[in-house]
Structures are given as C-alpha cells and as structure tokens.
Amino acid sequence: MAHPILGSPWAYACEPFAVSDHAYYVGNTWVGSYLLDTGEGLVLIDCGMPQTVYLIFESIRKLQFDPRDIRIILLTHAHYDHAGGAEAIRRYTGAELYLGKEDVPLIGHPELLLSDRIHCPDFQVDRVYEDAHPVCLGRFSVRTVHTPGHTPGARSFFFEDTSDGAMQLCGMHGGIGFNTLKREFLEAHQFPISLQKRFYEDLLSLRELPVTIALGSHPAHTRMLERRAAGKGNGNPLRDPKYWSAFLTERADAFRKEILQS
Template sequence: MKENINVKLNNPRDLLIQGCERPWEVAVEPFKVAPHVYYVGNSWVGAYLIETSEGLILIDTTMHNQVYLVLESIRKLGFDPKDIKIILLSHAHYDHCGGLRPIKEYTGAKLYMGKEDEYFLTERPDLIYTEGYAFGSFKPDEYYDDNKSIILGDMTINTLHTPGHTPGTTSFFFDDKDEEGNVYHCGMHGGIGVNTLNDETIQSNGWPISMRDDFLNGLLKVRNMKIDIALGSHPNQTNMLALVDKITDTFNPFFDEFVWGKFIDGRIEMIKKIIETSKLSN
C-alpha cells in the first residue's frame, strides 16, 4: 500500500521522523522575511540567513538529513554558503542543532550558543532528542552574553537568555534597514515550546520546577518589545508559510507589529495553565 505523504503530521516525534527519513517532504522554497533576512528552513523547523556587509549569519541549522536543503536554499537565494561567518544556535535540541556539525565544518563559521545547554553535549546527550538519527558532536566557539552584542559588518544582534524550553535557550533581536532607510525591528524567541515543562518531562530531565517560572519571566521580559517582524523558531508559531504567497515587490506580509504580542501572550497563558495544574510542589 502506497503511503500518503500528504497527511498532515502534528506530533513532534512524527515530524522529526519525517524530516530525517523523508526530508524532501518538508522542503520549502526560501523566501525573504525582511530586507536582509531570509527563511532557509523547512515546513517544520525554522532557519534564517542574515546578509551583512561582511558575510552571512545563520540562525539554527535544522537536522542532519536536511543540511542539503539548507545549503540549496542559500544557493537559490544567490548566496554562497561558504560566506557564512557566524552560526547562532537558539537551543540544543536536535531539530535545531542536528545539522550544525557539517555546516560548521563546511563553512568554518564561528558558533555561538547558550552556555547552559552545553551539558547536553557532554553529560546528557539524551536531552538533545536525536531519536538515534545521525548527529555530529560540536563545541561552541563562544557563549552568548546578554551584555555583549554580536556584530558582523553592518548588522548588530542582541541576545537575551530566555530559559525554559531548555536551560540555555536564547532569543535574538536586531534591526534591519531597507534601501530607503526604513528600520524594521526583528525578533525571534529561541524556544517557545512548553512541551519540556510538563510534570513528566520536568522530572525525567531532572530539572527544577523553577524552570517554569524562568520561562514565564522570560516571556514577560520580551512581551512589550516593539517587534515589527516576528521570526518563528518553527514557522507555524507565527503562521509564516501561510503568508508566503502574499509577498510582492511592494508588500511584506511579515511586517505586523501585533503578531509578536499575540504570539507571546498565547505562550504566557499556556505556561500559567501548566503551573496552575501541576502536581509537583516547590
């Protein structure tokens, strides 16, 4: 019986299996999100290419078996992947870091990550959730520092430690300017999923339940930021793929100052419900 590849998958594990075993099913054409920001991820996991005056920055790498899709997307946009100078990792889950080793080796890029996630690589590889798929170990070149911007050419990226989804989850904020001088405030929350914060997962990970408060506090920190273009670490978080067909030379459907707040508010409600219904005690 022939498998129906058009079935819409929702379970993260099924999506991971699809992405690793049938990566062509999750392929999407790259597209421009902001004047110098491009989506080079797939239909499940986000990855973003940022063009600067001195090279490229890549945010997240998707999974090992999808590396060819990321590189092909970058080439389709007219860029050379070997011009990637910096890789920014949002958090150390396989769907975001699985392709990091081959891309880092191919490009020689400098890798930044949250120090608090490094023990996933050294002590708790089970928390990466590779599900047994190919994974190359890696080491960061530098850790994020909320008080130190990451600068490449004319692009400055500010980071903010927003733990919860993982201990080292980091969010990114930067301004992008078009040829007319218009400035767009861009933001990406590094890991918005509450699936790691339920009672069962908190206990199996050996995390303190204070991680939930950390997550909520991080959301409250960023809630009122002025963000013109919200980048989803997964595209469904901000409905990005549904907007692609609306892109024109004069209209950017991702420019919406209200998306960020609505998106963050939704997560605030979710984590508050988890905290309220938890059977664990401090």
Template sequence: MSTNAPYPVFKNPVDYLIQGCERPWEVAVDPFEVAPRTWFVGNAWVGAYLLETSEGLILIDSTMQPQVYLVFENIRKLGLDPKDIKLLLLTHMHYDHVGGARSIAEASGAKIMLSKQDHEFMLAHPEQIFDEGYPFGSFEVSDFYQDDKPITLGDRTIHTILTPGHTPGTTSFFFDVVTKDGQTKHCGLHGGVGLNTLGDDFLTEHGFSTATRSDYLASMRKLHNFQIDITLGSHPAQVDMLSKVARIGPDCNPFDDPSVWQGLIEQRIGQIETLIAESKLEPAC
C-alpha cells in the same frame, strides 16, 4: 516543492522529526525574504534564517543533519554561497535546531555560538538533545552569548537575550533592518517557546525541577513589552509564516505585523500559567 504544499499534521512531535530525517524532501520549502537582507532558509517543520552582511553570512539554526542539504540549496537559490557562512548562531540545544551544526561548520568554516547554559546542559544530559538515534555530530562552540555584548559581523548587529524555560539556555535574537523607504523595523526571534519540556510527565520522567516553569514564565514576561515589527518563528507554524508567503510583493511584507509578537508572547504566558495552575507537582522552593 512549493511553499504552499499541503504538509501533513502530526499529533506527536517525534513524527515530524522522523519525517524530517527520513523523508526531508517532504518538508522542503523555497527560501523567502522576511526582512531586508534576511531570509527564511529552513523547512516546513523547523526554521533557519540567513542574514547577509558586508563581511559574509550569518545563519541562525542548522535544522537537522539530514536536512542540511535543503538549507544549502536554499542559500544557493538566493544566489549566495553556503561557504560564505561566517557565524552559525544556535537558539537552543535540541536536535531539530543543532543537528546540522557540525556539517555546516565543516562545509563553511563558520564559528558556532550557543549559550553557555545550553552547552553545559547538552554535555551533562546528551539524551536531552532528542536526536532519536539519527545522525548527530558533536561540535565545538567558539563563543557563548552575552546579553550585554551584541554580536556584530560587518554591518549587521544582533542582540541576544537569555530566555530559559524550553531549555536552560534558550536564547532569543533581536536585530534591526532598514526598508527601501528608509524605515527601521525591529525583528525578533524567540529561541524556543515550546511547552513540551515543562509538563508534569516530562519533569517527573527526567527528574527536573518545576523551577524551569518559573524561568519560562519570567522570560516571557520580560519580552512581553518588546516592540517587534517582524516576528520570526523558530518553527514557522508558531506564527503561521508559510501561509503568508503568497502575499509577499514589492510593496507588501506580510511578516511586518507588530501584533504577531504580542500575540505569541501573550498566548504562551497564558499557557504556562494554566500548566502551573493545573500541575500536580509540588512547586520548587
């Protein structure tokens, strides 16, 4: 399916999950390069990113279990082998990002990494995975992220930063690439900017503290001044990725735009500040 296909727009995020699990072919997207040796291999709803290293492949996020075949097919379209995935890095513990983790690990032997905070939250609150009854296999986490310990595989290094809010252990990823003309570009992927878990109704229904909003705001402010050249969306629509694919060329990377990161972070800071100001719940002490 063409990357420029007219995908439906739903008001309820659950409808995207239903579509993605029951009719995954409707959200199929051909892989495309976002940075040197770095590709989008996800779908129209949720992102997944493949990094080639000198010692194998790193995959960031798994998409949902019924969509794993799309991820594998995209990797094969690049002339690479899914069995060469050595590390599977998960941004946070929601189903659309971790639902295919077990299948990918079993097929490739990849080690899975997740934040300790989200691993504990997932075990304590499995209902917060939001799998909506679709296939989900539990998985073993080989290691946890540490902000002061970069992840290295072969000649590629990824720095992680805990950015709680969307979930307690949402983690963001940062790495550099070198272009064919020798320029160093900084890539950034915020692990989860969604506000759907921070509204009054959600917090009240699940008995969670409004402190999660303060965590979100603090983490966004921490990343505000980061100089990011290439922004990767945990969901491509967050930074309008799919509309830019047609502009990819030998001398044009449409994703190389420092204003995108600043715009995304500033937008979300404004939105969470408004949500806090308009909240009818008592703020956490």
C-alpha cells in the same frame, strides 16, 4: 516509530524568502533557519538536522549566496532539530559557532537533545553568548536574551534591519515549546521546577519589545508561511507591529493553563 522527516526530507523543502531587506528564511517547512547578509559575510541562525543540511545550502544558493561565506552560526538551543546539522555546516564553512553556555552540557546526551529518533552528531562550540554584548558583523548587531525553560540555555534573538522603507525590529523566541517544561521532564533530568516560572515571566517581559517582524524557530509558531502566503503583494507580509505581542500573550495564556495550573 521513525521520525517522518527521515524517509523524505525533500518533502519538507521550502522556497527561501526575505523576511526583511537583508535577512532571509532558509529553513524547511518544519524547522526554521535564517540567513543574515551582513555585507561582511553571512550569519546563519540554526542548522536543522543532518538530513536537511543540503536543503539549507540549496536555499542559500537560490538566494545567490555561497554557503562558504557563512562566518557565524548562532544556535537558539541544543535540540536535535536545530543543532543536528551544526557540525557539518561548521566544518564545511569554518564558521564560529555560538551556543548558550547552559546548553553546552547537553551535547552528547540524546535524552536531553531529544535525539532518540534522529541522531544529533556532537558539535564543537566556539563561543558562548554574552548577552550584554550583541553578536556584531557588518550591518547586523544581534542582541541575545537568555530565555531558559525549553532548554536551560535557550536564547532569543533581536536584530534591526530595514523593510518597507524603514528600520524594523525582528524578533525570535528561541525555544517556545512546552514539551520540555512539564514537571515530569524537569524532575527526570534534575532541572529546577523554577524554570517554569522563569519561562512564563520571560514571555511577559519579551512581549513588551517593539518587534515589528516576528520570526519563529519553527515557522508554524508564528504562522510565517501562512501569513506570507496571505500577503497581498504590497509590502512585507510579515511586518505587523501587533503580531509579536499577541503571539507571546497567547503562548503565555496557554502555558499558564497547560503547565502552571496542571
């Protein structure tokens, strides 16, 4: 069966919006992408699919930015829905593209990119993350944390920005889905079963971080669109010091039941 987004990508269009004073949501209603206005060029987090690149560009233009000012592309992980649009955007902008080094071998392997229903064009990786050294441009410093499991090289991102008149810590887990952590998938692709334990332990340690704005590599993960729609109009509806920890606790509990104890 064809992927539902293929027939009508425009049906997944999403109005762009600010998640903090200088960071914006530019993804569609299914897959997240974020734009950081560093003051010295733009950083784009995740690229969607080839069929939705134009939606990202439209969102960037609606925010009065120029996609050609993207200088850095950060990919959370090498799956078709986050990396499929990467090469088109990299070539158009000349931006440097970052990926976790453990995900580089996935490129060109549809069964690992999960790209059997939507093609994921090969993309060139210019830099791999050095987690001890944040990716810095202008006012932003993006800390990367290796959180393997969903893919071997998945990265989670943390950066500070102002919102509601104070500095906030924005956080995003880069690969929260359990689909590729099932025993059958790991065994079929010769990934170690120990990835399950590592993934679980990382959820528990990441939830201790004082994140006040929880972002999602898919907006549904952190219910971003719903939380934003429910906002009362005074202050940033995504700012919630309790949400991050509760979200990762819920994911850890679900992972324990669905994967570890199955």
